[in-house]
């Protein structure tokens with residue numbers, strides 16, 4: 031979804047005062063929008079580290095951090111299998127992701143390539159864990 035469509039969705043949301051179901055689908059659209067942006071920032075950080083452009087990497091890390099901060103308000107109610115989502119674990123996963131991004135911002139400030147790559151790798155593991163484990167089933171109740 032592009033930004034125009036997203037803004038339109040936000041506008042129609044504000045004007046139309048929609049049903050509960052419409053609010054749920056609006057939330058899910060916003061969630062996917064933020065996730066798509068976070069993915070783009072992830073890649074920009076990766077490219078920034080590779081090219082020694084730490085300013086660019088840090089800007090993207092700042093934005094990714096802010097966007098992660100929006101996710102708790104958009105948390106889905108169910109896992110992919112339709113069972114109720116474990117909200118506590120979901121929120122913990124967001125929280126630890128943000129903590130790691132904060133550490134990454136430090137490493138980028140210090141232009142520490144090795145540490146930055148390590149932390150980016152840790153962040154990637156958290157993306158994968160939430161998508162493949164936490165969201166998949168109610169049985170995925172391990173640590174975030």
Ligand code: HEC
Nearest residue numbers: 062065066068069072106120123124127153156157160161
């Ligand atoms: C705490 C859970 C969680 C974490 C951590 C997380 N995501 Fe997501 N992500 C979601 C949810 C929920 C969705 C939307 C549900 C779905 O369709 O899977 C989603 C969807 C996506 C999508 C698909 C968007 C679309 O258009 O459908 C991408 C891409 C994505 N995430 C990338 C990332 C990246 C990259 C990271 C790590 C930097 C990350 N996510 C971390 C929960 C998470």
